Amino acid sequence: MNVDKEEAGIIKNNFGKYARGFRSLKVRAKIGKTEWLTSIFPDKTGIYLLPLKASLRKKEDVFAGDTINFQIEIL
Numbered sequence: 001m002n003v004d005k006e007e008a009g010i011i012k013n014n015f016g017k018y019a020r021g022f023r024s025l026k027v028r029a030k031i032g033k034t035e036w037l038t039s040i041f042p043d044k045t046g047i048y049l050l051p052l053k054a055s056l057r058k059k060e061d062v063f064a065g066d067t068i069n070f071q072i073e074i075l
Contacts, residue, residue: 001070003040003048011040011048015074028073032060040072 003011015025024039025048034056040048050072052062062068 001050001052001068002043003050003072005045005047008042008047011074012042012046018074026075028075030071031056031062031068034060037075 002008011025016023019025020039022041024041026037026039027050029036029038029050031052036056038051040050042048050070057063060068
């Protein structure tokens with residue numbers, strides 16, 4: 001999943017100074033009823049990527065190409 005470019009810019013401006021290895025930011029993420037701790041990672045185009053494990057995709061019925069709503073809280 002990715003955070004759209006506009007939101008990614010806001011995140012970078014407000015929280016970029018807290019970036020860790022690979023310029024990642026620690027977050028609490030939520031999709032559907034599933035909530036977990038993870039990190040988001042910036043890519044070369046200026047967006048942030050939210051990795052989704054296969055077990056989470058299966059649990060929440062997420063498939064390649066799906067558009068889904070998710071929440072992240074920067075920690």
